[in-house]
Amino acid sequence: xxxxxxxxxxxxxxxxxxxxxxxxxxxxxxxxxxxxxxxxxxxxxxxxxxxxxxxxxxxxxxxxxxxxxxxxxxxxxxxxxxxxxxxxxxxxxxxxxxxxxxxxxxxxxxxxxxxxxxxxxxxxxxxxxxxxxxxxxxxxxxxxxxxxxxxxxxxxxxxxxxxxxxxxxxxxxxxxxxxxxxxxxxxxxxxxxxxxxxxxxxxxxxxxxxxxxxxxxxxxxxxxxxxxxxxxxxxxxxxxxxxxxxxxxxxxxxxxxxxxxxxxxxxxxxxxxxxxxxxxxxxxxxxxxxxxxxxxxxxxxxxxxxxxxxxxxxxxxxxxxxxxxxxxxxxxxxxxxxxxxxxxxxxxxxxxxxxxxxxxxxxxxxxxxxxxxxxxxxxxxxxxxxxxxxxxxxxxxxxxxxxxxxxxxxxxxxxxxxxxxxxxxxxxxxxxxxxxxxxxxxxxxxxxxxxxxxxxxxxxxxxxxxxxxxxxxxxxxxxxxxxxxxxxxxx
Amino acid sequence: xxxxxxxxxxxxxxxxxxxxxxxxxxxxxxxxxxxxxxxxxxxxxxxxxxxxxxxxxxxxxxxxxxxxxxxxxxxxxxxxxxxxxxxxxxxxxxxxxxxxxxxxxxxxxxxxxxxxxxxxxxxxxxxxxxxxxxxxxxxxxxxxxxxxxxxxxxxxxxxxxxxxxxxxxxxxxxxxxxxxxxxxxxxxxxxxxxxxxxxxxxxxxxxxxxxxxxxxxxxxxxxxxxxxxxxxxxxxxxxxxxxxxxxxxxxxxxxxxxxxxxxxxxxxxxxxxxxxxxxxxxxxxxxxxxxxxxxxxxxxxxxxxxxxxxxxxxxxxxxxxxxxxxxxxxxxxxxxxxxxxxxxxxxxxxxxxxxxxxxxxxxxxxxxxxxxxxxxxxxxxxxxxxxxxxxxxxxxxxxxxxxxxxxxxxxxxxxxxxxxxxxxxxxxxxxxxxxxxxxxxxxxxxxxxxxxxxxxxxxxxxxxxxxxxxxxxxxxxxxxxxxxxxxxxxx
Ligand SMILES: [Zn+2]
Ligand SMILES: [Zn+2]
Numbered sequence: 001x002x003x004x005x006x007x008x009x010x011x012x013x014x015x016x017x018x019x020x021x022x023x024x025x026x027x028x029x030x031x032x033x034x035x036x037x038x039x040x041x042x043x044x045x046x047x048x049x050x051x052x053x054x055x056x057x058x059x060x061x062x063x064x065x066x067x068x069x070x071x072x073x074x075x076x077x078x079x080x081x082x083x084x085x086x087x088x089x090x091x092x093x094x095x096x097x098x099x100x101x102x103x104x105x106x107x108x109x110x111x112x113x114x115x116x117x118x119x120x121x122x123x124x125x126x127x128x129x130x131x132x133x134x135x136x137x138x139x140x141x142x143x144x145x146x147x148x149x150x151x152x153x154x155x156x157x158x159x160x161x162x163x164x165x166x167x168x169x170x171x172x173x174x175x176x177x178x179x180x181x182x183x184x185x186x187x188x189x190x191x192x193x194x195x196x197x198x199x200x201x202x203x204x205x206x207x208x209x210x211x212x213x214x215x216x217x218x219x220x221x222x223x224x225x226x227x228x229x230x231x232x233x234x235x236x237x238x239x240x241x242x243x244x245x246x247x248x249x250x251x252x253x254x255x256x257x258x259x260x261x262x263x264x265x266x267x268x269x270x271x272x273x274x275x276x277x278x279x280x281x282x283x284x285x286x287x288x289x290x291x292x293x294x295x296x297x298x299x300x301x302x303x304x305x306x307x308x309x310x311x312x313x314x315x316x317x318x319x320x321x322x323x324x325x326x327x328x329x330x331x332x333x334x335x336x337x338x339x340x341x342x343x344x345x346x347x348x349x350x351x352x353x354x355x356x357x358x359x360x361x362x363x364x365x366x367x368x369x370x371x372x373x374x375x376x377x378x379x380x381x382x383x384x385x386x387x388x389x390x391x392x393x394x395x396x397x398x399x400x401x402x403x404x405x406x407x408x409x410x411x412x413x414x415x416x417x418x419x420x421x422x423x424x425x426x427x428x429x430x431x432x433x434x435x436x437x438x439x440x441x442x443x444x445x446x447x448x449x450x451x452x453x454x455x456x457x458x459x460x461x462x463x464x465x466x467x468x469x470x471x472x473x474x475x476x477x478x479x480x481x482x483x484x485x486x487x488x489x490x491x
Numbered sequence: 492x493x494x495x496x497x498x499x500x501x502x503x504x505x506x507x508x509x510x511x512x513x514x515x516x517x518x519x520x521x522x523x524x525x526x527x528x529x530x531x532x533x534x535x536x537x538x539x540x541x542x543x544x545x546x547x548x549x550x551x552x553x554x555x556x557x558x559x560x561x562x563x564x565x566x567x568x569x570x571x572x573x574x575x576x577x578x579x580x581x582x583x584x585x586x587x588x589x590x591x592x593x594x595x596x597x598x599x600x601x602x603x604x605x606x607x608x609x610x611x612x613x614x615x616x617x618x619x620x621x622x623x624x625x626x627x628x629x630x631x632x633x634x635x636x637x638x639x640x641x642x643x644x645x646x647x648x649x650x651x652x653x654x655x656x657x658x659x660x661x662x663x664x665x666x667x668x669x670x671x672x673x674x675x676x677x678x679x680x681x682x683x684x685x686x687x688x689x690x691x692x693x694x695x696x697x698x699x700x701x702x703x704x705x706x707x708x709x710x711x712x713x714x715x716x717x718x719x720x721x722x723x724x725x726x727x728x729x730x731x732x733x734x735x736x737x738x739x740x741x742x743x744x745x746x747x748x749x750x751x752x753x754x755x756x757x758x759x760x761x762x763x764x765x766x767x768x769x770x771x772x773x774x775x776x777x778x779x780x781x782x783x784x785x786x787x788x789x790x791x792x793x794x795x796x797x798x799x800x801x802x803x804x805x806x807x808x809x810x811x812x813x814x815x816x817x818x819x820x821x822x823x824x825x826x827x828x829x830x831x832x833x834x835x836x837x838x839x840x841x842x843x844x845x846x847x848x849x850x851x852x853x854x855x856x857x858x859x860x861x862x863x864x865x866x867x868x869x870x871x872x873x874x875x876x877x878x879x880x881x882x883x884x885x886x887x888x889x890x891x892x893x894x895x896x897x898x899x900x901x902x903x904x905x906x907x908x909x910x911x912x913x914x915x916x917x918x919x920x921x922x923x924x925x926x927x928x929x930x931x932x933x934x935x936x937x938x939x940x941x942x943x944x945x946x947x948x949x950x951x952x953x954x955x956x957x958x959x960x961x962x963x964x965x966x967x968x969x970x971x972x973x974x975x976x977x978x979x980x981x982x
Contacts, residue, residue, distance in 0.1 A: 027622075027625070029557070029558045029618065029621075029622065030562060030565070030618065030621050030622075031558045031560045031561070031562060031609065031618070034558035034559070034560060035558070036555070036556070036557050036558065036622050037555060037556040038555055039553035039554065039555045039637065042553075042554050042555045042556055043553070043554070045556075046554065062530035062533070062534070063530065063533050063534070063537065064527070064528060064529055064530045064533045065527070065528040065533055065536075065660065066520070066527050067520045067522045067525035067526070067527065067658060068525070068611075068642055068644065068658050069522045069525060069581070069658070070522070071521060071522060072588070072597065072599075073596075074521070075588075075597060076596045076597055082597060087587060087588060087589070088586065088587055089586070089587070089588065090560070090583045090585075090586060090609070091583060091584065091585040091586065091587075091588065091599050092581045092582060092583050092584075092611065093582065093583075093584045093585060093599065094581075094582040094584060095579065095580070095581060095582065095646040096578060096579055096580070096582075096646065097563070097566075097578060097580065097582065097610070098578070105564075105567045106563065106566060106567055108563075108582050108584065108608055117599055118522065118581070119588070120559075120583065120611070127520065127521065127522070130520075130521050131518075131520065131521075131527050134518070140833050146530065150642075151559055151641075151642065153559065155586040155587065167558060167559050167560070169556065342631050
């Protein structure tokens, strides 16, 4: 069926851009680098939010809200943080507009200049730790387990819908703990929660690991991350969780009295995922016909399309559709009955394929006669006839199967595109010919990492946590290496 | 019990400020005029959001997300809108910071000046209607029923937590319709939804009405609103819904082809409520002991406090508490068991009174022996003993009763503080001595309205919709008046 979609083989990047637009997920706005998230894209984000929020609350976290603006001086307080974040950002310098006395419309009022510029938050560690100083006095106030759902702004020169936008939506967790061990356990827990969410809910397999020093979050002692592999062989960082040590506590003077009454600095973590995950979702599952959504995430899991020529047929097929819809809903399935008379069945089929609805049901006059319905799967594009009486329970199983199938397909793809190499030349060859995750020995120095990056554009995605240690020697320098790490070109 | 809270009689405004801080709802941040919403305050907002979001979706609205920034030129496109909104606002002029070459920390990079300044949205009509131009071509695309949950910024000189802050959280609905009648029906529907929510969920009675021309939203042809009366006799506008006519469609050139293929401009509405509602909540129900929460809105509806001297008593009371908690939860009640050993029962009683938890249960060793529990109501501060076996179902009823009681109390208060006057001198007298809502005849002119405002500080809150028409003559000019309108001093 003609989607007028560039194929992935033709131009992967163009395919992605077109799909985002045509599936009604998002579009560029009149503001450079800022996107509009359209209702369908936002409904997917809402499902992600609801599930993550549940997982955060189940593990004792509470939501709160901190200011959008951060005084410029706050950024200077944590030395490494300022280098990482206070660069490309939106700066508020004035607080008033006025009518131009020369009649040129409205202008910025030069008299309304702020004494100290405000930065639109690129991330909220500084404003939050400035607040925590007031909230934390004693061990009784710890742990402090807070999450915020918010918009953030990072001025990017080259933007792409969902993957890199000047403004994006995310959640950022910021926790404070009495001990180092507790903070590390929290950072690890959140990496695990992210992995569970992304794998079980989004059907995207991830590798858990640690970032190298040069890839760490600005201000972190350790950055845990989950890395996913996209269909074009490039990696995408799907979530990060940072152990911040006492850096922010020292920068913002956040101390607590322990049980013995002694003062000590608090230990910190922060962790976040963003609307970027929608980019990962698209690039993991979708195909040349459009979006493919895992049932757990799909705003509509099933759509029913009636096929009719006249009012009588419309009524007959609608009756069957309404019955089936009620049955499916009673099983907890999200169903939509598209009975619009403004669009033809073929147009609707095309539309729901493009939008990735997992299961499409068609009901025509013949089906009414025979007590059947036609059930099409989006993931395999296969169709089967079902007896209407058995359809609801069969579709419930089918949705589970689709969820599993998408994950299995993605796991298989990753296996096929993960290569262990033993020499630098082999490394370069695989990177050029196939891409994907490449496991290789590295001597642990930022210099070698930098050299590889400059020569090949591949970065170390992570030092995997779940892999066995197996020592060897660095593919570039021949120096000793404790274990292979994962390289890839990345989004 | 000593809350160290200023009483309302002493200083209402100070009482409010202290309560917001001491009940852990919100606090001022290091950024002028911007608040931090603390976890307890945010949990209340989340309950409000969830209920409103459900009501919006049930009436066919979808959520989406539009950019935080609005190009300055967009504001000039709708003439009356620019006067109302593009004045006190946060202006982004630069997109980069750099290290000061003279070593004075970080400074704004003068080379990174934006060609066109960006305004941090004070409301999103302009950016949204700029987007709708691309979304709307035909009658098939209408109605477009979109809502956005977002932060907005209006630079205010004098701020107060929740009531008036530079940044606040809200929802803004923006809809597009094929006909004028449909748009008016939508604006009225949303006013009704707000009234239903505020009355049934927040237990705050409201008067539905129309704003006078001078109090209308900038760019609206008609502003519908709901007005509530606070304990100090001042009014608070709790929500507004605007019929925007074709103003924004014309300003942003949004046309559609109707069924006959003729081009016409689209009809618009917008509507919103904000975190300001939390201020209304506090000032309607709370007392000198702290916050009073209606059960529908309370993050914890019931709290259980164990009273014990030793481990044995702790175990015995905890067993009873856990049983009761399970029973309450099975009835859908939100319960917290505060078994912390870091705080004494008296401290906890005080804390939950301050935080407005509707029902507090105390369980001591005597209760374990006698099969009883002590149940205290926050609204009346009364206590009663209950048989533990009957407690769960009795508490369920009690929560309903508290919800109703709070609404009834507020309705009674409003009745007692609503006065009909027939002369301007009586008007001034009531306004000075008692305040409250004052019903009076007005000749319908902005001039008289302005005169009354200047002379008394009272504004017309609304032209009530549900009141009977009864003509008379204006209390100031003696000119004819079709019906009495509602005056008050307002927040
Ligand atoms: Zn990694
Ligand atoms: Zn009103």
